[in-house]
Amino acid sequence: MTRTDPLDVPRPDARLHFGVFFQGVNHWTVWSDPASGSQIDPANFRRVAQTAERGLFDAFFLGEGLRLREVDGQIHDLDVAGRPDAITQLAALAAVTDRIGLVSTSNTTFNEAPDLARRLSGLDLLSEGRAGWNVVTTDNAWTGANFRRGGYLDHADRYRRAEEFLTVARAIWDSWEDAAVSDSADAPSWAAPGAVRQVRHQGPQFDVDLAPTLPRSAQGHPVIFQAGDSGEGRDFAARNADVIFSAHGNDFDDALAFADDLRRRLRAVGRPEDDLRILPGTEIIIGATEEEALEKKRWIRLQQVTPATALGIAGLLWGIDLSGRDADGPLPKEDPVAAENDGSFGARRIADPRQVVAEWREKADANRWSLRETVIALGPQRGHVGTPEGLADKFAHFVRHGAVDGFNVTPYLIPDGLDDIVDHLVPALQERGVYRTDYTGTTLREHLDLREPLTHRTTTDRRRAG
Amino acid sequence: MSGPALRLALEIDGDGAHPAAWRRAAHSPDQLLSPRRLARVAAAAENAGFTLLTLDDGALPPGAGPDVVGRIGAVERAAFIAASTSVVGIAPVVPPTYAEPFHVSSQLASLDHISAGRAGWVVSEETRPEAASVWGRPLVDGDAARARESRDGVEVVRDLWDSWEDDAVIRSVATSRYLDRDRLHYVDFTGDTYTVKGPAIVPRPPQGQLVVFGSPDRVPGDQLDVALVEGRDLAAVTASASAAGTPRTFAEVEIALDTADATAEERVADLEEHGSWSDRGRLRHIGSAAGLAALLGELRGVVDGVRLHPLVLDEDLPELSRLVLPHLFERRHAVRPLPGASLRTHLGLDRPANRYAAAAAQEDAR
Ligand SMILES: Cc1cc2nc3c(=O)[nH]c(=O)nc-3n(C[C@H](O)[C@H](O)[C@H](O)COP(=O)(O)O)c2cc1C
Numbered sequence: 001m002t003r004t005d006p007l008d009v010p011r012p013d014a015r016l017h018f019g020v021f022f023q024g025v026n027h028w029t030v031w032s033d034p035a036s037g038s039q040i041d042p043a044n045f046r047r048v049a050q051t052a053e054r055g056l057f058d059a060f061f062l063g064e065g066l067r068l069r070e071v072d073g074q075i076h077d078l079d080v081a082g083r084p085d086a087i088t089q090l091a092a093l094a095a096v097t098d099r100i101g102l103v104s105t106s107n108t109t110f111n112e113a114p115d116l117a118r119r120l121s122g123l124d125l126l127s128e129g130r131a132g133w134n135v136v137t138t139d140n141a142w143t144g145a146n147f148r149r150g151g152y153l154d155h156a157d158r159y160r161r162a163e164e165f166l167t168v169a170r171a172i173w174d175s176w177e178d179a180a181v182s183d184s185a186d187a188p189s190w191a192a193p194g195a196v197r198q199v200r201h202q203g204p205q206f207d208v209d210l211a212p213t214l215p216r217s218a219q220g221h222p223v224i225f226q227a228g229d230s231g232e233g234r235d236f237a238a239r240n241a242d243v244i245f246s247a248h249g250n251d252f253d254d255a256l257a258f259a260d261d262l263r264r265r266l267r268a269v270g271r272p273e274d275d276l277r278i279l280p281g282t283e284i285i286i287g288a289t290e291e292e293a294l295e296k297k298r299w300i301r302l303q304q305v306t307p308a309t310a311l312g313i314a315g316l317l318w319g320i321d322l323s324g325r326d327a328d329g330p331l332p333k334e335d336p337v338a339a340e341n342d343g344s345f346g347a348r349r350i351a352d353p354r355q356v357v358a359e360w361r362e363k364a365d366a367n368r369w370s371l372r373e374t375v376i377a378l379g380p381q382r383g384h385v386g387t388p389e390g391l392a393d394k395f396a397h398f399v400r401h402g403a404v405d406g407f408n409v410t411p412y413l414i415p416d417g418l419d420d421i422v423d424h425l426v427p428a429l430q431e432r433g434v435y436r437t438d439y440t441g442t443t444l445r446e447h448l449d450l451r452e453p454l455t456h457r458t459t460t461d462r463r464r465a466g
Numbered sequence: 467m468s469g470p471a472l473r474l475a476l477e478i479d480g481d482g483a484h485p486a487a488w489r490r491a492a493h494s495p496d497q498l499l500s501p502r503r504l505a506r507v508a509a510a511a512e513n514a515g516f517t518l519l520t521l522d523d524g525a526l527p528p529g530a531g532p533d534v535v536g537r538i539g540a541v542e543r544a545a546f547i548a549a550s551t552s553v554v555g556i557a558p559v560v561p562p563t564y565a566e567p568f569h570v571s572s573q574l575a576s577l578d579h580i581s582a583g584r585a586g587w588v589v590s591e592e593t594r595p596e597a598a599s600v601w602g603r604p605l606v607d608g609d610a611a612r613a614r615e616s617r618d619g620v621e622v623v624r625d626l627w628d629s630w631e632d633d634a635v636i637r638s639v640a641t642s643r644y645l646d647r648d649r650l651h652y653v654d655f656t657g658d659t660y661t662v663k664g665p666a667i668v669p670r671p672p673q674g675q676l677v678v679f680g681s682p683d684r685v686p687g688d689q690l691d692v693a694l695v696e697g698r699d700l701a702a703v704t705a706s707a708s709a710a711g712t713p714r715t716f717a718e719v720e721i722a723l724d725t726a727d728a729t730a731e732e733r734v735a736d737l738e739e740h741g742s743w744s745d746r747g748r749l750r751h752i753g754s755a756a757g758l759a760a761l762l763g764e765l766r767g768v769v770d771g772v773r774l775h776p777l778v779l780d781e782d783l784p785e786l787s788r789l790v791l792p793h794l795f796e797r798r799h800a801v802r803p804l805p806g807a808s809l810r811t812h813l814g815l816d817r818p819a820n821r822y823a824a825a826a827a828q829e830d831a832r
Contacts, residue, residue, distance in 0.1 A: 032639045040669050042549070042580045066568070068650065068665055075665075077645040082635065082669040084576035085569070091545035092580040094501065110566070114600045115525070122542035126501045145663035146568040148603075181496040181536065185489045189532035196535060210600045213527050213537050215499065308642035 009400040016399045016434050017406030017448060018426075019059040019103070020052040020418055021281055024083040025069055028283065028382070030303040030412050031080050037415050039080050042092060044415040049093045051415075052100055055422030056436050058447040059101035059132060060093065061245075061408060062086035066110055067143045071312065072321070078309050087119045094127035101444030103132035103225060108161055110138060110147045113168035113206055114199075120222045121173060121214040129218030129443035134225035134245055135236075137162050159232050164205045166224070166240055170455045171199045173221035175212040219443035220453045238265035241276060242450050245408055249280025250381055255403035277405040277448050283383030284409055286420045290386060297385045300412055301376045310372040313379065317353055317360075327372040331357075331364050383410075392428035399434055469767020472800040473813055474791065475716060475774065476511050479522035479540075479559075482778040483720055485533040486740035490733065492780035499536050501546060507779060508547040511554065514787030515795060515802040517812050518555040519547065520588050520679075520773065525564070525600040533741060541573045548581035555809035557586030557679060562619025563612055564592055564601035568662055570619065571626035578671035583808035585671070587623075588694070589616055589680035613684060618657030620678065620689045625653040627675050629665035631823045651822050673810050674818045679716070687711035691815055694718055694773060696748045703749060704768050714770040714813055718748040719762075722777035723755055723785040730754075733777060743777070755789035762790075763799050770813070 022045065023029050030036055037044045049060045064086055069076040086104040093102055102123060106116055124131035137158035141151020153161060180195035200209050226233065226241040237244045248258035255278075263273045285300060287293030305313070307327035315322040319337035336353035364374045384391055398404050411417025429435035441447060451457065481487035481498060488495050497503050511519055522528070523540030540558030548556050556577070560570055578585040591612045592598075598605040606615050631649035638644075653664035675691075682693040693710035696718050697703035707715040720743075722730040730752045734743065751758045765772060776782030794800035803812045810817055 031637060031644055040579055042582070046549075066667060067663070068667060075645065075647040075650050077643045077647045080644055082630065082645075082667065084579055084668055085572040088541055088545045088573045088576040089580065091542040092549035095505065095546045095549035111569075112566075112600075112602050114602075115565070118525075119539050119542060122538040125499055125538055126504075126542060126546045128501065145661070147566055147662075148660040150661075179496075181498070183494045183496050185491065185495060187495070190488055190495050190529075190534045191536070206602055208599055208602060210525075210596065211527050211535065213535065215536060306642040 010402050011400050014399045014402070014405075014434065015436060015449075016395055016429060017277060017279060018052070018055065018057040018421075019061050019101075019279055019406070019408040020048060020057055021061040021063065021408045021410045022048055022414070023080070023410050024063045025065050025079060025081045027079040027309050028304050028410060028412055029080045029414060030300060032303055032306070033413060035416060036413055039414060040082055040084065042089075045084075045089055045093060046096050047415040048411070048418055049097050049100060051418045051422055053097050055418070055426045056439060057100055058406070059103045059408075059444060060090075060097075061103045061132075061134065062089060062105060063134075064105040064107060064136065066107070066138065067146055071316075076312075078306070078312060087123055090131070091123050091126055094123065094130065097127075099130070099439045099442060099447075101130045101132050101223065101447060102127050103134055103223075103444075105134040105136055105227070107136045107138040108165040109153050109158055110143065110149070111165075113165045114172060114208055114210055114212075116165075117169035117172040118212070118214060120169070121217070124217035124219070124222050125214065129445070131217070131219075132223040132225055132243070132444050134227055135162060135166065135241070136227050159236050161205045162236060163240070164203050167203075168199070168201050168206050168208060170221070170453075171201060172210075172212045173216065174455055175199050176215045178216060180215055217443075219445040220456055223444050223448065223450065234262060234265055237276065238262065238269050238271065240454070242445075242453075243277040243279055243448065246278060246280045249282045249398075249404055249407055250383065252398060252401075252403055255280065255398060256401065259403050275451065277450070279406050279408045280404055281410055282407045283412060284391065284407070284421055284425065285383060285385040285412075286388060286391065286424055287385075288387065290390065293385045293387060304412070305372060305376050305379070307372060310375040313375050314371055317356060319353060325371075328370045331361055331371050331374060388424040388428040391425055392432050392434075395429065396432050396434045470770070471798055472762060472766055472769070472794070473517040473716075473771035474515070474794070474800050475518035475520060475555075475771060476516045476783075476786075477520045477522060477773060477775045478507050478511060478779060479520075480528060480534055480537065481780065482782070483775040484734075484737045484741075484743045484777050485529050486737045487778045488534050489737065489740060490778045490781060495534075498534065499538055504538075504543055504546060505550045507783070508551050508554070510783055510787060512551045514783070515791045515800075516554055517771070517801075517803045518557060518586065518773075518809065520557045520586075521559060522590075523559045524561060524590070524592055525597045526592075526594055531741075541577065544577055544585070545580055548577060548584065553584075553803050553805050555584045555586055555677070555803070555812060556581055557588050557677070557809075559588040559590045561590045561592045561616075562623070563606050563615045564597060564603050565619070567619045567622045567660075568626065568666075571623040571666055572668045574623065574676055575627055575666065575668040575671040578673055578676050579668070583672035583810070585673070586677035586679055586692075586809055589620055589678060589685050589690075591616060591684060614658050616680075616685050617689065618655075618659070620680075620685060622653065622655040622657065622662050624675060624678070624689070625655050626662070626664055626666040627671055628821045629653050630668075630670040631820045632670050632674070634669065649823075670820065673808050674820065677809050677813060677815065682706075682710045682712060692716055692770075692813065695769065696746065698747055698749065700749075700764060700768065703765070707769050713815060716771040716773050717765055717769040718746075718775065719765075719772050720746075720748050720750040720775045720777075721758055721782060722752045723758065723782050723790075724753065725781055725785060730777075733781065737777070748775070755785055755793075759790050759793045759799075762794060763797070766799055
């Protein structure tokens, strides 16, 4: 790829933002590698966060899953699993990092707004303004079996609850005036009279009347992330989020189309087009040469998609239990069985298995691929592969054309999987002027170059108008 | 009285046990909720030789009117402290009255991982009716109902800590299996008001089970590792301790010490002008460091440890660390925790076998 002329692009001054997503449950973490460390040892969380901070990343992310995955009613045993509570882990990282943002994925269905708002505020204060909240909605009754309410929210209601949840959380975050707490022990009271407002909210999902317990942080309140890809999810992001954590970061045209779609939605709700950062999750595989990088990718894919994993993935597509078959042999002869719900959770729903299987057969025949090779070649294509220089040129192109604002990197190896990126890719990006050379702020909101929180803006605007 | 050496715990919520403690704190009120303040207190207490720090909490503001109304969640503070200390045990107060037991279990298990086995749990109750609104749940009304929620909460949280056997992660490259699903267990808990399926999402905590502290009047003794016992005098504490029926007992002791600037009496009187240090039926020592050391010496053999609630942390903690703890350690009336050991080890408690692994082993033996 040729070097982009920085002046001939829509966003010549754009900077790339990096986050790191410490993966919880997935088959992309290569646990079989001898260098692969524990998924629960706090030292590994610290190591990844500190490496990311050395690489001037904006944020360290944790995902959430509130029930162990199952396939056909049995606990899925092939992938890494077992992770800490996100906010608890991040509060610990607040003590051993200085600048990096700390983002918790926390769902709005099996939490209560006042409790989660308080926990996130606590993280924001302990980190002095570095907290973020990735808002996700959980829509299955199956997860509900671990909670007092049980499974109670149908698909249509989950974003409605999420929206009301956020309204309550924001009311709580905004309930203390700035400088509410006195700066003198001789003051008449610890907090200035009237500086803490009672929060009252009555709605279909929440009925609260409470005295909030926390002041605002250095960044006002936690940065809001959203992860969800449906139209409803994107509209929710357009109305509420500061950052969207998307799955559209591999292909330039797809990423640009997604970004344009979001910009349309932002305009429709009256927000500036540049008000939302787009950070797709991505894997980055680096080699000293293109060939080396491709060879490394091939090796990594084989570790990720083991024979058993290949059979599992194909089994979901076919709707048939394929365990025990030969993954390195040909594709199953059987026709797929279209199942409405296969009893598997955490798996992608496949719209038309017959069509997909027909396509797989055709490509496998043409390329003489085994089942496992087919799963690898035709499964979701993730991430970017190349030399530091090639990737830096490519990412500069992505960001300067407004296709993304950065990436949320998902290392395939814990705890060292980020080292390559920080040591080699980051300097190449800095050389091209698309990556910061130092933190210029202390809060996550500053790192992401965001305006003040949406609710604060409306109050200011209202004050100005009134 | 003589007996085995005491374990020393310190309650470090806010600025101290008196509601107006903030008026005598060494920092300005708006620094109370800063991470630096928290880290400083934790470091001072760890260096002094305390075995355990506890952090009070609840969904409602800690005080009212002129006093402190702000408080960061105890679990978040505990995790922060765990990452910035290395030896001392850390136990947040978490009331299970309205909280989700699945979340409570995950948070506390995570704290144990983060601290490499130094975590405990102080079980408390949300007694004020306004707490129900914070949680959006129906009021849990009356002692019996709250006791029911505590009992069910502790039971399911403990079930979940056992839902992963210690060796559930097998990383069997040959078979492609990361987990042995036979070593993961649905807890299928059925309580009076809810059910929980399990297993946990957090692997079994390093201690197997965190050390659970609570009042034996509120939580059944067989669910507690350590009873926190009250009583206004030695006789009352002795009676409560011997009735507790728990593996260990800690006496609750409120203290105010003489300092170079003011006597304990004067310090208390100063704060009493702003509000009262309500009598919770606990031992209280207002006076010299030597007097406190003597009182604690007398508690040896009555209880296994004490939890100190200082009037004002910034004034009493320096006295404790300069005069009281060294004296107790010197005479072997109390012990310092050892680096690298778990909180269970510090309290002389065994690491419990996993109930499922134990059951399987028994099955094998038949
Ligand atoms: C990049 C990405 C990451 C996600 N991470 C999580 C997660 O960690 N935990 C979770 O429960 N859901 C996660 N989700 C799921 C979403 O919150 C949402 O439930 C799902 O995408 C369905 O919503 P939708 O119909 O709007 O896409 C993630 C989604 C995306 C796109």
